[in-house]
Amino acid sequence: MAFRSMTGFGRSQGKVGPYDVTLEVKSVNHRFSEFTIRLPREWALFEDNLRSRLQTAVSRGRVDVFVNVADFAVTAVDIDVNWPLLDALLKAEQGLVARLGARAERQTAREWLMYPGVLIQRKAELEEGQIAEALCSLLDTALAQLVKVRCDEGARLAENCQGKLAMLETHLSAVQARGPLAVEEKRQTLARRIAELGIEIDPARMLQEVLLFAERSAIDEELVRLQSHIVAFREAMAKQEPVGRRLDFLVQEMHRETNTIGAKSADPEIAQRVVEMKVIVEQLREQVQNIE
Numbered sequence: 001m002a003f004r005s006m007t008g009f010g011r012s013q014g015k016v017g018p019y020d021v022t023l024e025v026k027s028v029n030h031r032f033s034e035f036t037i038r039l040p041r042e043w044a045l046f047e048d049n050l051r052s053r054l055q056t057a058v059s060r061g062r063v064d065v066f067v068n069v070a071d072f073a074v075t076a077v078d079i080d081v082n083w084p085l086l087d088a089l090l091k092a093e094q095g096l097v098a099r100l101g102a103r104a105e106r107q108t109a110r111e112w113l114m115y116p117g118v119l120i121q122r123k124a125e126l127e128e129g130q131i132a133e134a135l136c137s138l139l140d141t142a143l144a145q146l147v148k149v150r151c152d153e154g155a156r157l158a159e160n161c162q163g164k165l166a167m168l169e170t171h172l173s174a175v176q177a178r179g180p181l182a183v184e185e186k187r188q189t190l191a192r193r194i195a196e197l198g199i200e201i202d203p204a205r206m207l208q209e210v211l212l213f214a215e216r217s218a219i220d221e222e223l224v225r226l227q228s229h230i231v232a233f234r235e236a237m238a239k240q241e242p243v244g245r246r247l248d249f250l251v252q253e254m255h256r257e258t259n260t261i262g263a264k265s266a267d268p269e270i271a272q273r274v275v276e277m278k279v280i281v282e283q284l285r286e287q288v289q290n291i292e
Contacts, residue, residue, distance in 0.1 A: 003154040003157065003158040003237055003243075003291070004147075004150040004153075004154035004291070004292040005149075005151075005154045005156075005157055005290050005291065005292065006028065006029040006030065006060060006061035006150065006290050006292050007027060007149075007150065007290060008147070008148075008149035009025065009026050009146060010024070010025040010141075010142035010144065010145030010146035010149070011025070012138045012139075012142040013138075014134065014138050014141075015134070016126070016131055016134040016135060016138075017126040017130065017131070019069050019070070020069070020070040021067065021068070021069050021070075021134075021138060022067075022068045023066070023067050023068075023135070023138040023141075023142050024065070024068075024142065025063060025142040025145075025146045026063070026064045027061045027062065027063045027064075027146060028061065028062050029061060029062070030060065030061050030062035033055070033058065033059060033063075034061075034062045034063070035065070036062075036063070036064045036065070037051060037054075038064070038066050038067065039067045040067065043131060043135070046128075046131060046132050046135055049136060050136070050139055053136055053140070053143070054139075057143045057146075058143075058146075058147075059242045059292060060242055060244055060245075060292045061292060065139070067135070067138075082117055085115075085117055150292065153290075154291065157287055157290065157291060158237055161233070161284060161287055161288075162234075164283055164284050165230055165233060165234065167280050168230060168277060168280045169230060171273045171276050171277045171280070172226060172227060172230075172277070174273055175219070175223065175261065175265075175270050178267060178269055219260075219261045219264050219265055222257045222261045222264070223257075223261070226254060226257040226258065229250050229253050230254075232250055233247060233254075236250070242292045243291065244292050247288045247291055248288050251281060251284050251288050252285075254281045255278070255281050255282075255285070258277045258278055258281055261274055261277075262274035262275075262278070
């Protein structure tokens with residue numbers, strides 16, 4: 001199973017007995033899997049057949065299936081005449097003509113056939129197996145289109161995510177390199193400020209202040225975890241199974257680590273990098289929302 005989007009559309013047309021049938025499948029993103037199948041009332045018993053087929057092709061997303069039958073209400077293979085009713089009507093007509101004489105006009109045959117209830121339409125009588133097989137065939141064709149669209153969109157999402165991860169790593173490397181420099185700049189700033197004030201301070205106290213600053217602003221653990229999440233994200237993308245939920249979790253963890261880095265570091269350059277990293281993580285989150 002390739003990296004797939006949850007958005008797609010498929011359509012198929014064909015015959016189910018004498019009926020012209022159009023079947024459409026539409027899917028959108030959803031936290032879980034949810035299937036809605038709309039069939040003519042007369043074919044409602046085949047819903048489970050179609051649902052089981054959907055479950056084998058789609059593991060996550062909201063999927064709507066629409067089965068439309070052209071002229072389902074009037075399509076027939078035969079027409080019967082309600083002879084008892086027609087005989088009764090003709091007998092009544094004869095009695096009326098006899099009573100009224102020349103003033104009465106006889107109905108034509110076509111007019112009698114148009115009388116309500118005289119003609120009886122019989123719908124096509126198909127075996128359940130025949131209907132189920134035809135509907136499943138139409139669904140398979142539409143699902144093949146749907147899956148292709150989801151795979152194509154998934155390939156574009158994967159390319160976009162790879163680009164975002166590369167950008168995130170660029171900022172991550174810059175923050176890793178900046179960390180020691182920020183501590184050294186803090187030491188120099190303290191030394192310069194002390195010199196400006198013209199006071200003397202115990203070198204040990206000076207070292208203690210620098211060490212406290214370094215401890216409070218230490219972000220090595222967060223950087224390592226963030227890098228491990230990026231690696232795990234790429235590994236998940238390579239799996240031949242649905243990974244949307246796993247990627248969603250990893251993005252949440254990336255967001256957590258990025259926030260912690262920003263909160264712990266007082267360096268302006270690192271703070272600016274963190275802002276850019278948050279933007280990238282948010283963009284990843286938006287993309288992941290549509291991955292199966």
